[in-house]
Amino acid sequence: MATRAAGGIGLILALAGHAAASEVTIKNDSLTDFGNAAIVWGFVEGEMAGSWLTSPCDGDLVAVQIFWRSPAGTTGDVIGDSITLYREGTFPNPGAVAQTIGGPVLQDNALNEWRYLDDQNTLPLVVPVTSGETIVVAFAFGEAPQPGVDPSVVRDTDGNTSGRNAIYANLGGGNFQWIDSAAAGVAGDWVIRAVVDCQAMPTDADVSVAMTASAEAYVAGDVLQYTIVVANAGPAPSPNTSLVDVFPAVYENATWTCTGTGGAICPSGSTGNIIGSASLPSGSQLTFVADGVVAAGTAATLSNSMTAVVNAPVSDPTPANNTATLDLAPSIDDAIFADGFDGAAIGLKPVRARVAR
Structure with missing residues (x-):
């Protein structure tokens, strides 16, 4: 298992578009505009960083977000392996696969958002969820980022919330297992989020x-x-x-x-x-x-x-x-x-x- 190195940096959250009035962003991290965060390296091809996120309502999960950053913040786009959404299992092991986004393109120094399963934006991401249900959003690396140079996933700097952050790690010889990210030395929450469209509730x-x-x-x-x-x-x-x-x-x-x-x-x-x-x-x-x-x-x-x-x-x-x-x-x-x-x-x-x- 590779060492998880991190580099601290001040970040500006940049996200194109606006959420609908009924949409709620669910997250574990505390990162805000101009807040401090750390880029985490040490991942190898096929490894994943996963956030365990809980829906506040009955509705549909319609988007996922990942903050992607290099020290310079100016590198070119990177194509990841996939983003997989899982139903809740027993931490750190997620349950059944709910949906997969293949080949996501990540822009440096941005809170990237995906609302479709395909590059042509024809297949919308829709995963039904219920109030209090936990969904695991996991990003898989297509290649290993070079520490100190390449962009990678980001964490916040105010502690690792227990039972909410995991890594699908290569323990050696192609033996991949889910582990608690805290056990790998990750000292914060992944800036990996989801957006839930809360169904309009009757008021009469x-x-x-x-x-x-x-x-x-x-x-x-x-x-x-x-x-x-x-x-x-x-x-x-x-x-x-x-x-x-x-x-x-x-x-x-x-x-x-x-x-x-x-x-x-x-x-x-x-x-x-x-x-x-x-x-x-x-x-x-x-x-x-x-x-x-x-x-x-x-x-x-x-x-x-x-x-x-x-x-x-x-x-x-x-x-x-x-x-x-x-x-x-x-x-x-x-x-x-x-x-x-x-x-x-x-x-x-x-x-x-x-x-x-």
Whole structure:
């Protein structure tokens, strides 16, 4: 295995073109414009420098970038062997090959970028990735760079991040193996990056509330049960949904349970009013079952409401269905006696039963 020599130099990042608004550059290195970096030599033909990069989102990896520099910064273009993108394996060994760019041309003193697999720019680089997924981007040398003269790959100067930088090294006799670059004396992170086009995420969450009761009319002094369903029709999740149901004062000793489906997370609590925050993925719902006793002597309409408020980072396109209100009248018998409808109240005379002789 060759010794990895490095030469320090101040670098200016030069990259033609501009990334789209939804694109995110993923990297391990800390190099910025006019920052200090080191050119790393010691590679032989077929060896590779690889960065382990983690996607911040669901989307497509659409470009790779490599800083390429000589001490003079003015040498001609160099054709590398390849750039290979691997799925994550077990560091330092990458997993399956996801895509390969053959014969990349590298310009001296530039952050070179590739968005196509071919020289004619007809086959775009597209590798689907998910949030939190790691992709390994590895550059293979077509020939050994001459130390102190030729351009080569570059590293930053503030330390080698553990588990993020690797070398496919010739250990002798054509025995190539992946090793941690720190074990080869590389004291920084490769300036090897990737660009991920993060898919546009929906921002609307249609949350609705529905309510039913165990009876069409209440009976004072008896138990009354409410069933309340809070659902999210999407398309976006509503991770911070405020729920408020302040039960009527005459709905006494209220207790409730909550059941979530589709990944929905209930608010905390089980007694008294329902007040809290819930998480509602798209297509999920919460079902509340509340039990309480309507206070004896209650005669007015019993009104109960549940409201769900969709908070940032999403909004609700149809807020009209975010509140459900249920009005219950007293039962017929309760209403009659509440109005004083009995014999004495309206002057009815008792009827004497006639007994047949």
